[in-house]
Amino acid sequence: MRWYLLLALAACSAETVQLAPDAPAAAAGIPDIRCTDAASLPGRELRHTKNELIVEMGEPRHRGVDLIAAESDATQTFAGALAYSDADKALEDEDVELFACTGTGWRSLGTARTDGDGRFSLAVTGDGRLPVGLRDVYGAVADGTGVWFLALVAPDGARMIVSDVDGTLTSKENEFPTSLAIGTHVGVQPGAPAMLAAAAAQGITPIFVTARGDLYTQATRQWLADKGFPRAPIHLAQPIVTLPGSATVAFKRAVVTPLVERFDVVAAIGNRASDV
Numbered sequence: 001m002r003w004y005l006l007l008a009l010a011a012c013s014a015e016t017v018q019l020a021p022d023a024p025a026a027a028a029g030i031p032d033i034r035c036t037d038a039a040s041l042p043g044r045e046l047r048h049t050k051n052e053l054i055v056e057m058g059e060p061r062h063r064g065v066d067l068i069a070a071e072s073d074a075t076q077t078f079a080g081a082l083a084y085s086d087a088d089k090a091l092e093d094e095d096v097e098l099f100a101c102t103g104t105g106w107r108s109l110g111t112a113r114t115d116g117d118g119r120f121s122l123a124v125t126g127d128g129r130l131p132v133g134l135r136d137v138y139g140a141v142a143d144g145t146g147v148w149f150l151a152l153v154a155p156d157g158a159r160m161i162v163s164d165v166d167g168t169l170t171s172k173e174n175e176f177p178t179s180l181a182i183g184t185h186v187g188v189q190p191g192a193p194a195m196l197a198a199a200a201a202q203g204i205t206p207i208f209v210t211a212r213g214d215l216y217t218q219a220t221r222q223w224l225a226d227k228g229f230p231r232a233p234i235h236l237a238q239p240i241v242t243l244p245g246s247a248t249v250a251f252k253r254a255v256v257t258p259l260v261e262r263f264d265v266v267a268a269i270g271n272r273a274s275d276v
Contacts, residue, residue, distance in 0.1 A: 026134045026231050027205035030154060033135035035101035044142040047094055055143050058085025063217035064139055064149025066233035068207065069130075070156045070262040076129050079121040080139055080147060081214070082114055088215055088240075090118025094141065098122055100151060101136040109137075129153075134205075134231065149217075152233050154205060159264045161199050162256055165210035165220065167271040168192075169229070176212065176223075186223060193228035200230040204266060207233055209255050211248040213240035249274050 026032035046052055064080035078098050082091040094114050099106040109128065112120035120139075124130075132153050140146045154160075167173035171187030179186050196206045206229070212220060214236040221234060237251045252275070259265055270276065 027200040027203055029203045030152075030158075030205065031133040031135075032231065033101050033103045033133050035103075035106060035136050035138070038146055038148070039097075039099040039106040039138045039140045040144070040146075041097060041140045041142055046142050048092075051091055051094055052143075054084050054089050054091055055145075057087065057089055060084050060141075060145040060147075061086075061088050061215060062139065062141070062145065062147035063214050063236075064137060064147050065214070066149050066235065067130075067137070067151040067153070068233050068235075068259065069151070069153045070158075071132055071153060072156050073129075073153075073262075074125060076124045076151070076153070077121060078109060078112070078124065078137065078151070079119070080149065081117070081119045082139075082141060082147075083118050083215075090114070090116070091141070092116055092118060096120050096139045096141055096146075099138045099140065100130055101138075103135075106138065134233075147218075150231070150233050152205065154263065156262060157264050159204045159266050160207055160259060161196070161204050161266055162207045162209055162259065162268040163196065164252075164270040164272075164275050165208055165224075165234075166212065168269055168275075169208075169224075169227075173271065176216075188227045197228065197230050200232070205232060206230050207235070207259065209235050209252055211237045211244075211251055214238055215240055244272070244274070 061083045067076055067078055069076045082096060083089055091114055095111050097111045098109040100109055109124050110122050112122040114120045130151055130153050132155060134150060134152045137149050137151045138146055163169060166176055169189055169192050170176060171189055175186045178184055200206060217236055235255045
């Protein structure tokens, strides 16, 4: 397996990144703020009776888009989608209240309403913005379900390392979709968790970018945690399938370009030439 590594600075060279036995929770120097219990909305009901039928279709498949913001950003935008069952049936025109973990509890960021695709977005400005840190965010729905995701607010110019997932961190390119079809195990590239943990220990925040559909956000997050990768934001594409080639390149460029503009991206790792 070839890794295509693009170095912008020597900060991530072999001389500075040493293998670490245990993956850190988050990049050193950025507070890692967690909550154990989900926020709730007691006494609230869904806006539409028809959506009660959607809730009964199957398990929630909600997902959040992890926030990646610079400390100086005037607006922090929190987004995601609400859906149910293996059919990924969207919950339309319903409210989701977003909460940020303070370390001692939850603070409401405000309420967003889903569109026709079940997607929501909430722009937070002024004093409502989150301070520097990596923290839990929770989107609570009136039916008692919700979604956990992450918000990273980093100092302007903070060092980051961006990594593809499939074929770069997984042991084979198509191992994840194969596992969905036949239930096989998804392996990990030897040394990958330790390398990114070592980078995080030196204050280099990992950012995971994959063209997997965001339907698989929680599965991707769980796999990274189970394999010992540092806790860090992940960004996935919206379509269930994004084919290799121009569509994948466009998606990854859209994620990476704002990072390069606001932060010090010291390295990017992929397993395809198109990742470069």
